[in-house]
Amino acid sequence: MTGETERREAAEQLALTLVGAGMQRMGARALAAFLFSDKDSLTAGDLADELGVSAGSVSGAIKMIVQMGLIERIYVAGSRREHFRMRDNAWTTLYSRQHSVVDDVLSAVERGVDAVESGPAHDRLVDMRDFYTFLLSEAPALVERFERLRAEQRRGESRP
């Protein structure tokens, strides 16, 4: 709908929001660059130019969002450089991985449940454990439902 300036601004705006949501600054900016790029893939050098930061920063940012499962390396014939692009199922992947953080919390809560005699504190810890256990148990079905829904939408679009 608009020009390059608006695109950049929207990208930076999204990056800022992600930082507000707890993401690291450079990782968020790099992610936004991937989201908003019409190229098939970006290299570390592309990112450094686009974001105006050092190669070192880019290296760290890429490492982070690769390990979050949001981008992946792809091999481009005839290019020696490392190309990256967003993964197809980036968001459902991210959602699932975030639950491993919940797993860690749950382990710590479990330890608390064991360490505390029955009483108010014990009950509170059990409540916390029960809720997050429930969340974990429901997550896969949620993702599955989303994917089914999306598949249906796609079918619907292709025969209009």
Add this chain to the structure above:
Amino acid sequence: MTGETERREAAEQLALTLVGAGMQRMGARALAAFLFSDKDSLTAGDLADELGVSAGSVSGAIKMIVQMGLIERIYVAGSRREHFRMRDNAWTTLYSRQHSVVDDVLSAVERGVDAVESGPAHDRLVDMRDFYTFLLSEAPALVERFERLRAEQRRGESRP
């Protein structure tokens, strides 16, 4: 099951895990103190003693976890101090509030969808929007399901 030392250790362990999950240090320690306490309520002074930190730090930590919806102020007859305790539905509340962060992200994504001509970037942004919109739409039903489940469990326990 054990003594005061184990309880403290389990509390500090949980606090550390929460920090790893992105929570602020002092807020996490205060929250753990509430979780692991058998008292009906804690005052700012109690917390400062328990955690061994300044009144200023405690003030900030309490403000934070109140605003997260995890603890609430209660009025204790005959005491001039401010008493706090964990809220009954702390975890479902937290889960729901976290989604207002998602709301912010969605707004930024929406802006991106508008700012970008159709093409790969546009498609990517639409994908992202669709997933998080789906998550938001499913959250209330998820919480409701949990509460129904818990209510059933409680009924089961009371007539054994």
Add this chain to the structure above:
DNA sequence: GCGAACGTTCAGAAATTTCTGAAGACTGGA
């Protein structure tokens, strides 16, 4: 092998966050 193009690592600089302690504000009792 050699050299050039890229990427990574890491020590230190810069920026940011977090904590403290002192000063101040509020509350209820005398």
Add this chain to the structure above:
DNA sequence: TCCAGTCTTCAGAAATTTCTGAACGTTCGC
């Protein structure tokens, strides 16, 4: 009104995180 107890605020100190730039690998073409 004054006072004592309690909590909040805020400037600056301390700790932590983040970024840079230079040195070091790696890889590929020649």
